[in-house]
Amino acid sequence: MADITHSIVPERSTSANLIVMLLVSVVVGAIVGAILGAASAAPTWLALIAGLCGTLAALFARNTIINRIAGIGLNEFNIPSVVIVYALIASVAGSLAAKEVLDNAATYVSSGVLGAIAALFSAILMAMLMLTYYLNPHCERLNR
DSSP, rough: OOOOHHHHHHHHOOHHHHHHHHHHHHHHHHHHHHHHTTTOHHHHHHHHHHHHHHHOOOOOOOIIIIIIOOOOSOOOOSOOOOHHHHHHHHHHHHHHHHHHHHHHOOOOOHHHHHHHHHHHHHHHHHHHHHHHHOOOTTGGOOOO
C-alpha cells in the first residue's frame, strides 16, 4: 500500500513558511510598536526595535511552528548562525526603509502601524535572504 502522507505533506512548504513568517512578524511588530509608542520612543528607534522583534519572532515561529509542530519542511533543531545574521541585516534594512517610506507617504502614522510596516519590510527581506540560503543548489542540507 502506498504511503499517502508523503504526497499530502510535502517535505518542504515554502508558502507556509512565508505566510507564517509574515503574519507573525506583522503582529509582533505592531504590538511592539504600540508599546514603544506609548513610551514615547523616537520613531527611528521604534522602527528598528519593532522590526528586530518582529523578525526574530518570525524566525522563531518558522522554526518552531512549521518545522517542529506541523512537521513540514526541513527538521532543523538549531537555527544556523548565518540565518540569524541574515535576520539582523534584514531587520535593520527593512525597518529603516519602512520608516523612510512612511515619512514620505504620510504626515502621521500611529506607532503600531509604523511597527507593523517595519516588521513587514524586515520579514520580506529576511524571507528573500532565507530563500537564497535554503535554495542554494550547491548546499549539502538539501541532499538529505
